Amino acid sequence: MGKDVIIACDFGSGSETLAFLGKFGAERPFVKIGMELFYAEGPGIVRRIKERGHKIFLDLKLHDIPTTVKKAMSVLSRLDIDMVNLHAAGTRAMMEAALEGLARPGGERPLLIAVTQLTSTDEERMRSELLISLPLKETVIHYAKNAKAAGLDGVVCSPLEAGRVHEACGSDFYTVTPGIRFAGSATDDQARITTPEKAGELGADYIVVGRPITAAPDPAEAYRRCVDAFVGAR
């Protein structure tokens, strides 16, 4: 795998999601299913989307004691997902346990990606609430290195950080990057945004794109434009 556009299906119901995916004709984009949809519909929605032939990134951001995460990952792996994530803050022991849980009988497993620091966490909150006084950027790279050392496949980060993550963890360590907008379009609630072309140039491996595709008048056209811009950029 590598270098692909993942559509964030941030819908509240399965019916809305399936109606949206129906707009893509024979095309089967890689999709991200987050907590809202998963908790509303349960694992059945993952099976239904998978049956249609889509690759799935299950964005549930696990964070618990290692044994619990291992067992939960084992259940998620059986849903035949392609990518899943957890919080690097859960420590290396938790990340290693997650990998053990994901392993399938045939030896393969879904990609495991770490969340470093959520973009909603700023340096002031890190200092005053979490008692972490190092610069945010330093903690992001440190967490990425921990994830790499634990054997994970990559991290979620800004495309603007993709280069530094690759420098620290190697070019084969995936960067999965949200915050993507077409040039000249609405930023919504995203503060630091990058176009698909720029994300490609910066070395992002996967871009996660929600509203620029889900809210477009013609989602399939917007998706195609995004793929052409991103994949054509390197």
Ligand code: C5P
């Ligand atoms: O609609 P939009 O393109 O902003 O959606 C981006 C997706 O990426 C959403 O599912 C959002 O939750 C996710 N995300 C993000 N920023 C992060 C981590 C995840 O936008 N730092």
